[in-house]
Amino acid sequence: MDAIDTALLAALRADGRARQQTLAQTLGISRSAVAARLHTLFASGAVQTVSVIHPSVMGLHAVAHLSIRVDRPVAEVAAALAAFDDTPFVSLVSGAADLIAEVRTPGPSELADALERVRSTDGILAMTTLLCSSLEVDVLRPAPGSERDVDEIDRVLLELLLDDGRMSLSELSRRSGLSTGTVRIRTRRLFDSRIIKVGVVATAAVDQAGPAIGVGVQVRGPIQPVVDAVAADPGTRFLATTAGRFDLLATVHADTMSQGVELIDRIRRLPAVVTVESWVHLQVVKERYRLAPTGRPPLTEEGQ
Structure with a gap:
């Protein structure tokens, strides 16, 4: 580039x-x-559009972070995991794990089924699971909310925008069967209220914005001061409190690897932080977020 x-x-x-x-x-x-x-x-394929809605609005209330070791070519295993609808994020990483995956489902029972499916995938040698208890910062920072913030017409438009965040109003109208005026009003509200956020991601081969670094943190005492400090950094792309071997999980971006080291050192120096582990995302295989299915047919404009 x-x-x-x-x-x-x-x-x-x-x-x-x-x-x-x-x-x-x-x-x-x-x-x-x-x-x-x-x-x-x-x-x-060097650059792709990413559209993100907060899981609470999407009807996805169970989120898990998986650190996976494999005993076959990692790209093959990653491709198999990327084929699952409830696995929106898969990345090859450096460090103790070979790849990182994220699972988002409507609830605990669906999450258990998804984890069993991942665990049974050919090539999975070992898997460590972190359950996200509170999502503090999501990718692109969409606004949190609830399923009540959107109706069926919104969902039709959101599904299309999750497929292609740069889809034009005229194409959204054609695909949805809604008038251009309705599409314009609806999408303006969805974007202005930050229900959906659209950005781009690039492969490491062309991306000069620096590395994406995963960070796992163990905390002594109240966790909120650490959450607030990490969330305040503009480089924080993802942040969640978790149940498991870490109390806090983050993905941060830095312009250079040395700046990434400085950022992790700043986290390590926070008074309540006990330990910090980190890994580098080498190649994002999948980053594609979906709405939870409702089982209901979409409304038409006449059905508003």
Whole structure:
């Protein structure tokens, strides 16, 4: 990537739905040049759009973080886990584990079934599970809420945006069967209230924004001061309190590896922190979030 691609990626991280004309004005290049660069980045697989809704709004109330060791090629195992609908995140990592996966389900019984399915996957040698008791910061920082914040028409639009966060209003209208005016009003509310957030992720081969580092923290005493300190860092991409061998789990981004080391040292120096373990995300295999199924047919505009 050259300097323009790097700037384009930074702009899309800030607003994954930024229009081509807006990006052209921001970067000082033509709209056609933006279109050509976007096509190259997305078509190569080096960059992909990620749309995120807080699990509480999605109807996903059980979240687990899995550290997995394998006894066969890790990419094959990761691909098998990525095929599961309730496994929205799979990443190859350095450190004691070979890969990290996240499971999100409507409740404990579905979570137990999902964990059993992962554990039974060919190539899984060992698996350590952390249950997320409180999700403090989710990827892209969507607003927490509840399933009552969205109705069936919202869900239709959210499903489409989870598939393609950059889908145009006209295409959303065509796919949903809703009028363009309804789509415009509904999507504006969904984005303005931060029910859904859209950004981009890039492979390590082209990403010059620095490493993504996983951090597991054990705490002595009250955990909230540590949560507040880590959540306040703009580099924190994910943060949850957990039940298991860690009390707190985070994913942080740094511009360089040395800055990542400094960030982890800052966490380690917090008064209540006892131990810190870290790992580096080498390759994100899957990052795709889904709504929990309702079993109900979507409403039409006439059914509002």
